[in-house]
Amino acid sequence: MHSLRVDLGQRGYPIHIGTGILADPALFAPALSTGPVAIITDSNVAPLYLEALQKTLRKLEKDVLTVTLAAGEASKSLANIQEITGRLLSAGYGRDCTLCALGGGVVGDITGFAAAVYQRGVACIQVPTSLLAMVDSSVGGKTGVNHPLGKNMIGAFYQPRAVIADTDTLDSLPDREFRSGLAEVIKYGLINDQGFFSWLEDHMDAVLAREADALAKVIQYSCKDKADVVARDELEGGLRAILNLGHTFGHAIEAATGYDQYLHGEAVAIGIVMAADLSRRLDLIRESEQNRIYALVKATGLPTFAPAFPIDDYLAFMRVDKKAEGGRVRFILLRGIGSAVITGDVPPAAIAQTLQAFMEHEHA
Amino acid sequence: MHSLRVDLGQRGYPIHIGTGILADPALFAPALSTGPVAIITDSNVAPLYLEALQKTLRKLEKDVLTVTLAAGEASKSLANIQEITGRLLSAGYGRDCTLCALGGGVVGDITGFAAAVYQRGVACIQVPTSLLAMVDSSVGGKTGVNHPLGKNMIGAFYQPRAVIADTDTLDSLPDREFRSGLAEVIKYGLINDQGFFSWLEDHMDAVLAREADALAKVIQYSCKDKADVVARDELEGGLRAILNLGHTFGHAIEAATGYDQYLHGEAVAIGIVMAADLSRRLDLIRESEQNRIYALVKATGLPTFAPAFPIDDYLAFMRVDKKAEGGRVRFILLRGIGSAVITGDVPPAAIAQTLQAFMEHEHA
Numbered sequence: 185m186h187s188l189r190v191d192l193g194q195r196g197y198p199i200h201i202g203t204g205i206l207a208d209p210a211l212f213a214p215a216l217s218t219g220p221v222a223i224i225t226d227s228n229v230a231p232l233y234l235e236a237l238q239k240t241l242r243k244l245e246k247d248v249l250t251v252t253l254a255a256g257e258a259s260k261s262l263a264n265i266q267e268i269t270g271r272l273l274s275a276g277y278g279r280d281c282t283l284c285a286l287g288g289g290v291v292g293d294i295t296g297f298a299a300a301v302y303q304r305g306v307a308c309i310q311v312p313t314s315l316l317a318m319v320d321s322s323v324g325g326k327t328g329v330n331h332p333l334g335k336n337m338i339g340a341f342y343q344p345r346a347v348i349a350d351t352d353t354l355d356s357l358p359d360r361e362f363r364s365g366l367a368e369v370i371k372y373g374l375i376n377d378q379g380f381f382s383w384l385e386d387h388m389d390a391v392l393a394r395e396a397d398a399l400a401k402v403i404q405y406s407c408k409d410k411a412d413v414v415a416r417d418e419l420e421g422g423l424r425a426i427l428n429l430g431h432t433f434g435h436a437i438e439a440a441t442g443y444d445q446y447l448h449g450e451a452v453a454i455g456i457v458m459a460a461d462l463s464r465r466l467d468l469i470r471e472s473e474q475n476r477i478y479a480l481v482k483a484t485g486l487p488t489f490a491p492a493f494p495i496d497d498y499l500a501f502m503r504v505d506k507k508a509e510g511g512r513v514r515f516i517l518l519r520g521i522g523s524a525v526i527t528g529d530v531p532p533a534a535i536a537q538t539l540q541a542f543m544e545h546e547h548a
Numbered sequence: 549m550h551s552l553r554v555d556l557g558q559r560g561y562p563i564h565i566g567t568g569i570l571a572d573p574a575l576f577a578p579a580l581s582t583g584p585v586a587i588i589t590d591s592n593v594a595p596l597y598l599e600a601l602q603k604t605l606r607k608l609e610k611d612v613l614t615v616t617l618a619a620g621e622a623s624k625s626l627a628n629i630q631e632i633t634g635r636l637l638s639a640g641y642g643r644d645c646t647l648c649a650l651g652g653g654v655v656g657d658i659t660g661f662a663a664a665v666y667q668r669g670v671a672c673i674q675v676p677t678s679l680l681a682m683v684d685s686s687v688g689g690k691t692g693v694n695h696p697l698g699k700n701m702i703g704a705f706y707q708p709r710a711v712i713a714d715t716d717t718l719d720s721l722p723d724r725e726f727r728s729g730l731a732e733v734i735k736y737g738l739i740n741d742q743g744f745f746s747w748l749e750d751h752m753d754a755v756l757a758r759e760a761d762a763l764a765k766v767i768q769y770s771c772k773d774k775a776d777v778v779a780r781d782e783l784e785g786g787l788r789a790i791l792n793l794g795h796t797f798g799h800a801i802e803a804a805t806g807y808d809q810y811l812h813g814e815a816v817a818i819g820i821v822m823a824a825d826l827s828r829r830l831d832l833i834r835e836s837e838q839n840r841i842y843a844l845v846k847a848t849g850l851p852t853f854a855p856a857f858p859i860d861d862y863l864a865f866m867r868v869d870k871k872a873e874g875g876r877v878r879f880i881l882l883r884g885i886g887s888a889v890i891t892g893d894v895p896p897a898a899i900a901q902t903l904q905a906f907m908e909h910e911h912a
Binding site for chain 1: 626627629630633634637638640664665666667668669690692695696697698701702703704705783784867868
């Protein structure tokens with residue numbers, strides 16, 4: 185097992201990564217509050233890992249309540265916050281309870297938000313079971329639900345008490361979801377860690393084969409890179425925005441397609457390729473660097489072209505994205521592999537050219 | 549005008565109290581974020597003060613959007629959080645917007661919570677127009693909405709950027725609501741400020757006549773007492789709970805009557821009388837002190853007896869109240885006028901005796 189720490193003073197917490205650790209009560213005990221526990225999970229994950237987690241918590245003599253949401257992004261709603269808090273209230277759960285998020289990004293995001301707002305804040309433990317959740321959404325305290333008019337538009341910064349990532353749970357992850365998680369992994373190399381990017385170029389076959397050592401390295405480096413950024417800018421006052429590399433384009437792709445054609449990581453993969461292209465157009469990176477980025481995304485089997493929509497539609501979705509302030513769309517661009525820059529000064533013509541270049545055409 | 553400060557370091561903020569200050573752009577300017585403004589208000593308050601506040605904000609060249617909720621406690625719902633955030637999203641409001649709560653406790657609570665969760669947090673200014681909101685709910689950052697199963701069960705600690713209390717707005721406050729606000733005022737004297745309690749005994753006639761000087765004193769002292777407690781314990785880790793004097797009984801009365809028979813302050817008034825009785829039964833205060841408390845509550849015209857329900861019903865509502873932890877109900881009791889103590893060790897028999905003593909009987 186490998187452990188690291190998100191260094192946020194009193195709100196700091198450990199990330200444990202290893203095989204079989206879902207069954208280790210000693211990892212859960214220090215993160216639990218004094219009262220009972222509620223496990224929030226979904227209909228895909230519950231049949232696989234719920235019993236194991238219940239068993240672990242009962243060894244700690246905890247009362248355990250379970251809320252199983254329908255699998256899928258549609259569950260990330262205020263209606264389910266009402267449902268979860270209603271279940272907690274019906275069970276008489278007080279401020280001393282702990283919520284455990286057992287699942288992927290959707291479960292982690294809504295559970296973290298439920299913990300943030302139930303009785304104005306209760307303890308939360310993240311138990312991610314997807315690669316995306318392990319390398320990204322379970323770490324850093326961004327929680328929330330979707331509004332019909334925008335994804336993640338209602339939420340809070342709320343740190344968990346611990347992240348417990350049992351890599352055995354990845355065995356059951358469908359291939360498409362596994363690859364989707366790799367988009368965020370590539371992102372860490374690009375924004376922060378040139379050596380990790382090179383390592384990924386050399387070892388993508390082992391990663392895609394889910395070899396244990398390669399997986400462990402991917403998750404450890406990703407968590408460390410994310411924890412470093414979060415520790416320096418918890419509330420996204422500035423630096424933390426670099427974690428959104430590829431997300432301005434990615435969110436627009438998700439929005440334009442109604443959030444049901446692309447997995448988040450797939451949209452981010454296209455967004456990364458576009459961000460690299462835009463960075464090259466603005467002479468921030470060389471064509472050889474852009475080609476390396478394109479090749480690595482391609483090697484993961486992730487998509488590299490966006491669906492065809494009018495460019496104005498894409499631009500409108502970017503403006504409504506929460507990174508738009510004062511009417512200007514902010515982009516995270518690259519100054520090289522391993523170095524990102526945040527800017528609100530991108531010529532609209534360049535954005536349009538990038539969209540045009542990486543959009544699928546019917547007769548391509 | 550009188551100004552004081554809630555001392556919370558980077559999250560600290562000013563409270564301005566005075567006549568006609570709703571029209572002073574200079575008080576709003578430092579608290580506004582860089583983007584547009586949304587005023588959240590209700591159907592009672594909008595016809596009276598909305599235009600004045602819009603005018604003030606437009607002097608600062610701000611775009612102003614208005615959301616008018618139906619007046620009343622039922623508006624404090626997650627459904628209205630969805631509605632408010634939907635209006636903000638439709639208008640393209642980003643993280644740089646500011647929400648202004650123009651109204652009483654309901655508007656302040658839901659607006660504060662909307663600000664806490666919209667895009668994970670935007671700026672908020674509290675413009676309280678009721679006595680209760682001026683002396684209590686607008687100060688201290690407790691925000692939230694109700695769940696059908698419990699009041700204030702979904703919320704956040706989220707501090708405003710400023711509280712701007714224009715005492716002219718109290719002129720329009722119905723008598724019953726004005727008196728209701730005085731319950732919290734009496735509370736501050738009881739928990740923290742013996743001199744203020746004595747002053748209230750001597751000047752209740754002037755307060756009830758809404759004499760300007762008396763009102764100013766009431767609001768200034770209440771805000772100062774609350775700000776002191778909040779500065780010492782922002783997240784209610786311990787001390788801040790003394791602000792809940794009378795609220796354990798009070799919330800049970802509100803819950804038992806479906807939240808539509810008693811105003812919050814009326815239920816708190818009965819709760820204060822009960823807490824005094826319980827404190828006397830446990831030999832924490834003398835009978836003469838209990839009598840002074842009863843007399844002052846009575847002098848405000850607030851109720852001092854609870855509606856008749858089985859005692860077990862009241863006890864059940866207390867246990868579900870968020871102050872119950874580990875199954876024990878916490879009470880705030882008095883050790884004298886001006887001094888409160890928090891305890892989870894109250895003999896159930898004594899609670900039952902107090903409920904019995906201050907419950908209305910059909911043939912009383």
